[in-house]
Amino acid sequence: MNADFSYKEETDSIIGSAFAVLNEIGHGFHEKPYENGLAVEFGFRGIAFLQQPRYPIIYRGVQVSEFVPDLIAFGKIIVDAKVIEGITDLEIGQMINYLKITGLPIGLILNFKNPKLEFRRVVATTQSFIHRKSS
Numbered sequence: 321m322n323a324d325f326s327y328k329e330e331t332d333s334i335i336g337s338a339f340a341v342l343n344e345i346g347h348g349f350h351e352k353p354y355e356n357g358l359a360v361e362f363g364f365r366g367i368a369f370l371q372q373p374r375y376p377i378i379y380r381g382v383q384v385s386e387f388v389p390d391l392i393a394f395g396k397i398i399v400d401a402k403v404i405e406g407i408t409d410l411e412i413g414q415m416i417n418y419l420k421i422t423g424l425p426i427g428l429i430l431n432f433k434n435p436k437l438e439f440r441r442v443v444a445t446t447q448s449f450i451h452r453k454s455s
Contacts, residue, residue, distance in 0.1 A: 326426065330396075331441055334358075334399055337365060338430045340361050341357035341361055341432075345357055347434055349432070351401050355391065355401045358390075368395060369399075374388055375387045375389070375422050397424065397427065398419065398422060398428070399427075403431070404431055406438065407438055412429075412440060415429055420444075427442040427444075428442075429442070
C-alpha cells in the first residue's frame with residue numbers, strides 16, 4: 321500500500337498536541353476532557369480549529385441527520401478523540417464515512433485509553449482510503 325503523507329506537518333502538530341494533552345491529563349477519562357484539552361492545546365499552538373461543527377447527512381437529497389465531529393483542525397483534518405480498547409477497522413470505517421460526509425481529506429483517530437497514545441491517520445484519495453498505524 322502506498323502511504324499518502326499529505327498534510328504531514330499539520331497531522332504531526334495535532335499528534336504532538338495529543339501527546340501533550342495525554343501527558344498532562346493522564347489516560348482513561350471519558351472522551352470530552354481530551355477533546356476540550358485538544359481545543360486548549362490547539363489554541364496555545366496557534367492551530368486553527370472548529371469544535372463540534374455540524375455537517376448534514378443527506379439521503380436522496382433529504383437531510384436525515386447531522387454528523388458532529390469533535391474537532392476540525394487546519395480547516396481540513398477531522399480529529400476524533402476516543403477512549404476505547406484499541407482502534408479497529410470499525411473506527412477506520414467510521415472515519416472513512418466522516419471524510420465522505422465532510423469532503424475533508426484527512427482524519428486522525430486519537431485513542432487516549434492507555435498511557436501510550438494510539439493514533440491512526442486516514443486519508444481520502446480519489447481512488448480509495450488509506451490509513452497508517454501509529455508506531
